[in-house]
Amino acid sequence: MSDVLGTSTTEQNNNVVFDRIGMTFQTDAGATQAVANVSGTIPDGKFVSVIGPSGCGKSTLLDMVGGILKPTQGSVSIDGELVTGPRRDTAMVFQEDSTLHWRSVLDNVAFGLEIQGVSKVDRNDRARRMIDLVGLRGFEDHRPGQLSGGMKQRVAIARALAVEPRVLLMDEPFGALDQQTRQFIGRELLRIWERTQNRVLFITHDIQEAVYLSDEVWVMSARPSIVKEIVNIDLPRPRPEGTHALPRFRELEEHLWNLVKVEAEKTLGPGALLA
Amino acid sequence: MSTDVTILAVPKNSDRSGGKKSSALIDNVWRAVVLVAVFLIWGFLSAISDLVSSPVASFLALAEAFADGSIYRHLWSTLNAVVIGFLIAAVVGFPLGYYIGRSKFLGAVFDPIVAGAFATPRVIFFPILLQIFGVGVGAQAAMAALAAVFPIMVSTAAGVRAINPLLPKLARSLSLNPLQTVTKIYIPAMAPSLMVGIRIGFSIAFINVIIAEFFAARAGLGLLALRAYGQLDLPMMYGLITLLTLIALVGNLVLWAIEGHLRKTT
């Protein structure tokens, strides 16, 4: 299928494959093409980040993998199966606080399992393990209203992980957090991912974050967006705290920044980023 | 940053954002359709039931009352009572609601009292008002004032509390005097909730005047309706129901439109 990337049929069985997907929204102002002709593959166990200028359709891409938006062109398949709706083996984490404020932390984390019909004993057991994993032990009976923004996002991550997804979809999950919390929780995510080894599709605005977390960074162009370049992040894993200071890290960061800058200038006009 | 994407991701919203003028027009056309439908159902009911007079007969009865001038005395009496009562309620209710809303302490003391009064059927006090003012417009106006003052206080206090706490700070930083703070900061910021108070206050004043006129009055549309019932004058009865509904509807639509406009602009 995706000859460009040279993926063979056997490999596709363990991959998330975008096959020339596109998304056109109908509005009163006419048709707007948010995503055009994106192809790509997320191999098993890989952490892929997507960066690009504001409004380039990054979230749309993610929603299409999550099955909550149907692409108007092309298709997404996971492990050889076409995505036609939300699947049990995908889970999403959003930028906004998506905790259910009337439920305890435990019941929030167990929410996905509850919807799937998992028995109370089993789902609480799994939820407790996930709460441990995201470092919220002792907060099981707290309400989201009693937690900080960073802790709420941990709850959301634990809820997503609890269904043991084969693909984790994260839409700027740390976008609403302050810089310190963001770096800290990023490291935590990496630690968790190294243990669970599922595929992650991670949307972000933050180039540093993308480089630090990912195996691959996809740079999207301005609207109608395509994947402009796939940058392989060849930094060794595990990535300890000093990783940000490595010369290779700086190189990759600068390379990505240059790519994004060109795209951002297309939408905002030349020189806009200097102002 | 990414908001444009999220808006797009929920295609439902997009049809609300664009073409506001045309959709408002379409809404009004539909509202007219609803009104026509109501009249059609009314007509249908009148055809199958002796208890319902036809829309045409009702309008004719009403038109006759206007033509021979017999209705004006009642119409003015009712409108007078509503307007006077509402104005009294506004003069008393807005400042009191404002102070209750501004002060934590006054709020703690008076919130339960005002809420309790709001929950009480104030029409039960009408006999007392009759004793004080005698049967007439005075008692009806007092009834309207008593009915409308508490909802006005409640929504004014709620409006003050909902104000962005930065605004009083801004007023202090600009060293505005108390009058300027109220007229330049509070009233514009509270305009939508003040309008809610006005609308609910008007509604409750209107309803209570009609109820009070049923109980005892010298003139008024409520009294006229009661007489029509007594004489089993069905067309006049339905004519009056239509007239009263029309007053309620027009009054509400005007206030509701102002409210919507303020909500958009502030």
Next chain:
Amino acid sequence: MSTPQIAVKTKHLGAGSVWRRPTFVQWFIIVALLVVLEAATRTGLIVPTLMVPPSEILTRLASIVPTSEFAEDATRTLTTILFAFAIGVAVGIPLGVFLWRIPAAGRILEPFIVTGYAMPTLLFYPILLAVMGLNAGPIILIAATMSLIPIALTTMIALNSIKPILHKLANSVNASPAQYYLKVLFPAATPLVFPGIRLGFIYAVIGTIAMEFILAAQGIGFRAGLYYRELNVSDMWAYIVVVVVVSVVVNGVLTWLEKRIRRDML
């Protein structure tokens, strides 16, 4: 600018002065009002045709409450209120869900529903009486229409104000429509709908007692009106007190419930 000062002082002084305690001030106001009324009625400042001394009202109340007539009236009034409220909830909530689910219907019909606040629905009483007969039915229906309006409107507003992210979340975990309503929408909306439910109950109380007051031949509201016509001032006041106490207690219980629900769910 006195607001923050008072707040700060109460915090620092703690229980410094009883005059800073809202409950004390509330009771003081109520007791002072009773004392003033007692004095005014005893000295003849308030004429006995207007009001009798509160102590006398209390003794009348003590002899009225144990009678079977009072028990019948109270039962009649309370069952009417409960039926009206039950219909208000059973119709109001689905109506609110409908107005939310079909946004165009919500937009188009909202002004009409809002007008319901000002609709003198009591005008339909004679017709309902002819259709349903001389029983509690007509009053239940009229009070129910008053009750369902705030319930329907707040249900619609509450559902509209639910964060879109919750829809997205439910969608992403593939929740069935039933799961979406039961596990996401209703729990999210409950604390926001409850103020409407509270208002709905209050309107059922107001509607019932007001209708009894002018139209019925039984019930607490009817007695207050009856004793006015019989010029029995002390019994009229005794029933007014009953109405006020019932309303204040109902409002207190509902406010307490609302606070609890909001605390548990927000």
